[in-house]
Amino acid sequence: MSEPRTAVELDQEAAVRRELEDYYRAGRPPWDSGVTPPELVAMVAGPDGLPPGRALELGCGTGTNAVYLARHGWRVAAVDLVDRAVRQAREKAAAAGVDVTVLCGDATRLDEVGVPGPYELFFDLSCYCGIPPHRRDAYAAGLTRRAAPGATLLMFGYGPEAFDDPISGVTADELEARFAGWRLVDVTPGTNPVPTFWFTLRRAAMA
Numbered sequence: 412m413s414e415p416r417t418a419v420e421l422d423q424e425a426a427v428r429r430e431l432e433d434y435y436r437a438g439r440p441p442w443d444s445g446v447t448p449p450e451l452v453a454m455v456a457g458p459d460g461l462p463p464g465r466a467l468e469l470g471c472g473t474g475t476n477a478v479y480l481a482r483h484g485w486r487v488a489a490v491d492l493v494d495r496a497v498r499q500a501r502e503k504a505a506a507a508g509v510d511v512t513v514l515c516g517d518a519t520r521l522d523e524v525g526v527p528g529p530y531e532l533f534f535d536l537s538c539y540c541g542i543p544p545h546r547r548d549a550y551a552a553g554l555t556r557r558a559a560p561g562a563t564l565l566m567f568g569y570g571p572e573a574f575d576d577p578i579s580g581v582t583a584d585e586l587e588a589r590f591a592g593w594r595l596v597d598v599t600p601g602t603n604p605v606p607t608f609w610f611t612l613r614r615a616a617m618a
């Protein structure tokens with residue numbers, strides 16, 4: 412069921428979408444490094460790596476990390492708001508010869524996307540921190556409903572100080588407050604010149 416939205420909220424969502432579409436329309440966006448971050452590599456292939464299971468990537472862009480997960484034995488679904496990114500992600504998966512379900516949709520409206528789960532791993536590289544505040548509860552609820560017992564959410568996000576606008580960015584306090592039934596088990600600062608963080612949240616083993 413969709414809830415009524417104010418004009419300001421609708422404007423915020425439209426502005427975010429427009430900006431993202433412009434980035435992809437202009438060519439290769441600045442974040443599209445084609446390199447899987449070491450934090451995800453450690454979680455998947457490190458000495459204490461998770462056993463392969465089902466993964467959902469939120470804001471997958473052109474699919475570098477979804478393909479990485481699939482190559483490491485995960486059954487992967489990946490979602491992005493921008494259809495150009497989705498098309499490129501599908502091409503990347505096909506070129507790599509891996510099976511990834513890439514869907515165009517809103518990470519805060521997963522019921523409309525067709526990713527029922529459950530998932531043992533959620534991965535978000537800089538998607539949540541750009542989501543307007545009024546959609547963030549829906550994002551958390553969508554993941555929580557799809558989380559297998561003991562599921563992990565690995566999220567990279569920019570701190571609010573990194574943005575000029577007042578609505579972007581993410582903090583540990585916010586995640587702790589918003590993700591009921593999850594535990595924030597690690598916060599590791601990123602290496603960027605502005606404040607960034609790798610957050611690891613874990614869903615209770617018995618939900």
Ligand SMILES: C[S@@+](CC[C@H](N)C(=O)[O-])C[C@H]1O[C@@H](n2cnc3c(N)ncnc32)[C@H](O)[C@@H]1O
Nearest residue numbers: 431442470471472491492493517518536537538
């Ligand atoms: C900073 S980019 C990172 C992309 C990709 N994770 C990577 O590392 O290359 C954030 C991505 O999240 C997507 N995104 C932002 N808001 C979204 C939403 N509400 N639902 C789905 N995708 C979203 C954007 O289109 C963009 O591809």
